Amino acid sequence: MGYARESTFGPSLEDQVQVLKAAGAVDVYEERATGATELRGQWEACFEALKPGDSLLVSDLTRLGRSTSDLVGIIALLAERSVSFRVVAEPWLDTGGEHGRVILGLFESIANYERSRLSERTTVGLAAARARGRLGGRPPAMTPHKLEAARNLRSKKMTLSEIADTLGVSTSTVARALSGPLQAAADRRA
DSSP states (O other): OEEEEOOSSSOOHHHHHHHHHHTTOSSEEEEOSOTTOSOOHHHHHHHHHOOTTOEEEESSGGGTOSSHHHHHHHHHHHHHTTOEEEETTEEEEETTSTTHHHHHHHHHHHHHHHHHHHHHHHHHHHHHHHHTTOOOSOOOSSOHHHHHHHHHHHHTTOOHHHHHHHHTSOHHHHHHHHHSHHHHHHHHHO
């Protein structure tokens, strides 16, 4: 069975189908959606049609997944179903062959490496942003100015609900602010 997905820059869908049929695919599922879209109805139909012992052919590795981890996940799902996987453009990439488990292990290692690098880059990026004074996340609902106003309104015996309506925040935000670290810091200054 073959799977072909439209490519913005690579071979046309028709060329992929021709390559897959020449490689022995009887049925070819043709995906007209590019990799930019999450909806891949033909892939889902192809995956559902695969039975243990079947072999899935793709013309090029990039036609199956969007990233290394995506590819590893798909190949692992195929392996769970006892479906082998072969890439026509990469003859060495045949999970049904003698070295199939080695290939799967290699892909898994590459995906783990990619995930750790992504995590590392994210951590470095967040640290650099913090060093520039960017904290990230949502801005606090209770600014120091609003906290001061909430304290003044509370001293005038207003309810938390009335204070919240006046300041345009939720009642729980007012309650937390009046009993939280901002209030404690204000009390220390007083």
